[in-house]
Amino acid sequence: RKEVEQDPGPFNVPEGATVAFNCTYSNSASQSFFWYRQDCRKEPKLLMSVYSSGNEDGRFTAQLNRASQYISLLIRDSKLSDSATYLCAIPGGGGYALNFGKGTSLLVTP
């Protein structure tokens, strides 16, 4: 099992829709989890951090399911500007460097 796995998508959703994607991880000892957003030809930018059961920031909600070892990202009321690749990241064995999933592509259409 890979350390961090994501459904690559793409997820095509209309504006205003709610969309969710999951990220599964193999290290049951992981304590922190991150969602990054990466726009085309840009660097990843931190979207949300998750340290306990979940986190919410406006239209974005991240939830952690430790029993099943996955985190999810829920986007409500999708905007065109939400179109991007969403990367899940979890600290690696060294503690600070991150292991990234391959990312999930989201396209929000008018």
Added chain:
Amino acid sequence: SAVISQKPSRDICQRGTSLTIQCQVDSQVTMMFWYRQQPGQSLTLIATANQGSEATYESGFVIDKFPISRPNLTFSTLTVSNMSPEDSSIYLCSVYGLAGGMVQETQYFGPGTRLLVL
């Protein structure tokens, strides 16, 4: 968050040559990392840049191919040596942990260096 810059932002190089990428942070940071993102792929950690000592390389990456320097808490370089077309990628530096009492729990990335090797 810290402001991170990278030079060059992009380059096109001939095979067999070497390119040194610089990463500059506007604040002292505890840790600096170098990642590679090949076309259509996610980020892969190359190494952790250690201040004043040899970098810690991940499996599949070696110092002869990717020498790294980190002379202080705000600056690091990555050299891609004896390049081949397979080295064409985006190279990103990232930082963790602002020094001086400001704890930063997550990593932030520089804008990346886009390298094309012909």
